[in-house]
Amino acid sequence: MDAVDLQIIRELQADGRLSNQDLADRVRLSPSPCLRRVRRLEEAGLIRGYTAVVDQVAYGLPITVFVRIRLERHTAEAVRLFEEHVSVIEHIQDCYLMAGSSDYLLRVVIEDLAAYEALVRHRIHAIPGIASIESSFAYGSVKQSRTYPRPTPGRG
Helix, strand or coil: CCHHHHHHHHHHHHCCCCCHHHHHHHHCCCHHHHHHHHHHHHHCCCCCCCCCCCCHHHHCCCEEEEEEEEECCCCHHHHHHHHHHHCCCCCEEEEEECCCCCCEEEEEEECCHHHHHHHHHHHHCCCCCEEEEEEEEECCCCCCCCCCCCCCCCCC
């Protein structure tokens, strides 16, 4: 992946609906080589898809909750069960495996506090092997970037 590939990726992260012509103009390529590069990036799995960025509040899910989970045990079976359950709960948008005092960090989007309480009581508490659940409610967003920073040259 060279500097032009990185520029293509950043442009598409900023606006996935760019026409190939507009993208080619922005990265200073002619359209055919630009399209070949995009296809190569897609085939290599660097570009995994294209999506719409939707306003969370207007969509009807105004509350974001960060949930820290600790498991009772760290056996392969306990981890598998937890991850299997979490993967099918739609309100859980992200699930990160963590180092430190929590085993997992979840990002949940939800309609209101009553819906969050129901989610915790009926879906999350139902997952076997959870030792503790800690919730932090976001009351605002300072930054939500969808464009990755440029990798530092020579680091990976």
